[in-house]
Amino acid sequence: MLSNTEYYEEIPNNNDKKTMQKIKNLLKRHKTTSSLTEKEEDFLTNYEYSESIFYGLPKIHKSRQIKEAIKSQCSEYIICPYPEDLTFRPIVGGPSAPTQRLSHLLDILLKPLCSGVKSYVRDDFDFLRHLPEKVENNSELVTLDVINLYSNISSSLGLEAVDYWISKNPEKINGRFTKDFISEATEIVLSNNTFAFNGKHFKQIKGTAMGTKMAPTYATLTLGYLEEKMYKKVEEQFNEEVKLYITNNWKRYLDDCFIVWKYSNNELSTFKTLLNELNPDIRFTAEESTDRIPFLDIMVIKENDVILTDIYYKPTDTHQYLHFNSCHPRHTKRAIPYNLARRICTIVNKETTKIQRLQELKEY
Structure with missing residues (x-):
């Protein structure tokens, strides 16, 4: 994974001191415009930070070989040595990283904006509240998944999305913090995600900063921003009625999307093409069923x-x-x-x- 130079670069040294200095400079620059309390400044800068560690979590549930082994062995312990189709989810473990507390503050500030995202679903129980009790007989159940969402959100797109939602709902942001402070702080978190692996130091150069507290909120707002464009394109491609239906029935939890599709298969194909043209880095895969489909739990x-x-x-x-x-x-x-x-x-x-x-x- 780390040899992929599109997403990561090897750096000669641990950059944590430089990153903390950037955060201190940010607070100095915005001392008059964003009024942090002394306790908040102390929380953000005065603690024993340490370098993050990179590791991978195996995606066991996506391995066909492991699924077959579980089915055939029916045991508490499954023997499946070296499954060839096992992939890893990259994780940056950094509870004490220099950007972690700043990221925590940003998460608190930005989370209220998520309620303005029309498709936003908090969890599976919230999803139940959005499910219709009755649908048309010929409708289809459709789920869509964004491929490697965190890794493929470019910083320019994410910062554009954050700026959009703050401008649209300024009343949802704590009045003590300016849009410039939030944008600059977000940029620091995104561009200074460094970590160690196998005795070497690396920096993430593309995508959402993995392992950081604000990542889920940031990803929700970014896709929500693309969805605003999607609603307009749907109206252009189809009509006002289809746009209204999709706006009310398209639901999403992070990178998992759901809709009951009541139009034709051709129109569904057009809709999926439209989704994949919203941004060159964001790609959707879809599953369809006429009778049953899993979504979350x-x-x-x-x-x-x-x-x-x-x-x-x-x-x-x-x-x-x-x-x-x-x-x-x-x-x-x-x-x-x-x-x-x-x-x-x-x-x-x-x-x-x-x-x-x-x-x-x-x-x-």
Whole structure:
């Protein structure tokens, strides 16, 4: 991964001191315009920072070979040495990185803007509130996924998006902070994501700063900005009625998108092409079904014109939970089955299926 010079470059030394100095200079420049308290300045600059570490999390749920091994072995332990199709999600672990606290502040400042994004879904329970109870008989369930979203948001696009949302909803930003301060602070976080791997130092040169607190909010606002362009293009390509329908029914959690498509397959193909032309770096893949499709932890089911929801477990979920004889507090151990059951009761909206899922949970 780190040999890909489009996204990373090797640097000779640890740049953390220089990065912290940039943050201090930022605060000095905006001392009169953005009124941080002494405690806030102390929080941002006066702590023992350390270099981030780069590692990868295996995407087990996307490996076909591992899925097949789980299915065939039916065991608590799965033997699948060196699966050739196993890929990694890059992670930058830096809870004490020089930009982490500035990123935390930006996350607090920018998060209120997410409510202005029409497609914004907070979590799977929020998604349930947006699902229609009835749909047209011939409609399709469609999910779309953005390929490597964090890595492919260019800084210019992200900063443009942040500027757009602040200008559109200035009342949602704390009045003590100017747009210039937020833009400059965001640029510092994005352009100073450095880390160590295998005794060498690297810098991320493209994409959202991985491992940073503001990343999910920043990504939500950036895609929301592209969606504003998408609504206009839909009106040009189709008509006002289609635009209104998509505006009201297109829902997204970070890089996962969902819509019940009630128009023709040709129009769906046109819509997918339109999405992939919004930005050269942002690409969508789609899955379609006439009867059922997973989205987040929910299986969305269409029976004629009625929408039902069921709990969804990935094929690689082996239902291994904390052992009750572990040395955790008793209330923690009791909370696990309670919350798993509560999740089923919230998500599953058909009574017979709900009873079946609760019985399965009891057996797990």
